[in-house]
Amino acid sequence: MLDSYYRAFIAEQRYLMYLDGLKMTLLVSLLAIILGVALGTILALMRMTAERRGKSTLLSKIAYVYIDIIRGTPTVTQLLIMYFVVLKGVDGLIVGTVTFGLNSAAYVAEIIRAGILAVDHGQMEGGRSLGLSYGQTMKDIILPQAVKNILPALGNEFIVLIKETAILGYVSIVDLTKVADFVTSRTYEAFAPLIGTAIIYYLVVKVLTLVLGVVERRLRQSDKR
Structure with missing residues (x-):
């Protein structure tokens, strides 16, 4: 078994390939979550126009349909549609970032909307009674x-995103999982590359989970003050 791991990670400095793959995985995940948060915020506000006016609006319907379609179709299918149809001929890194960003936006939108709705409605009424506009009340009172409520859930979304990017190999991106596939084809051994890759994913997720736990504890402490 040690020989197997040696051939999978040490021989021919293959550990450098894993590092490059990990960098690509984290890069796409980071860019995608940034895009997802930006677009998700817009979608959440679009959906909330219905709550504001007490009835469905065109914006809320558009946001609902988008979220419903994205959440109702497999991510790998969305990735292939982007790569072979919508963004045909575009670099795989861009395709992957856009696909996962658009996918994440649907989930982030619901996270943000739920976080905003969790704030007591009296906060909005209090802000409006002070003469603040809806936008000012939302920006200065509600969103802070x-x-x-939103940050911990966004952290979990980022963790999920890192694991979902394991399908990036479909669009010719050499991510962590694709590196394991390459090594398997060269060494004719699947156990060490795949198990080793799984351990790397686990360690990355574990570190992020611990960081997220620290953030959550600090947020709870601030609530007690």
């Missing part, structure tokens, strides 16, 4: 309180 909603962030405490």
Whole structure:
């Protein structure tokens, strides 16, 4: 078994390939979550126009349909559609980032909307009674309180995103999982490359989970003050 791991990670400096693959995985995940948060915020506000006016609006319907379609179709299918149809001929890194960003936006939108709705409605009424506009009340009163509900869930979304990017090999991106596939084809051994890759994913997720736990504890402490 040690020989197997040696051939999979040490021989021919293959560990450098894993490092490059990990960098690509984290890069796509980071860019995608940034895009997802930006677009997800817009979608959440679009959906909330229905709550604001007490009835469905065109914006809320568009946001609902988008979220419904994205959440109802497999990510790998979305990736292939982007690569072979929508963004045909575009670099795989861009395709992967856009696909996972658009996919993440649907989930982030619901996270943000739920975080905003969790803030007591009296906060909005209080802000409006002080003469603030809807936008000012949302920006200065509602959103700062909603962030405490949103941040932990966004952290979990980022963790999920890292694991989902394991399908990037479909669009010719050499991510961590694709590296394991390459090594398997060269060494004719699947156990060490795949198990080793799984351990790397686990360690990355574990570190992020611990960081997220620290953030959550600090947010809870601030609530007690």
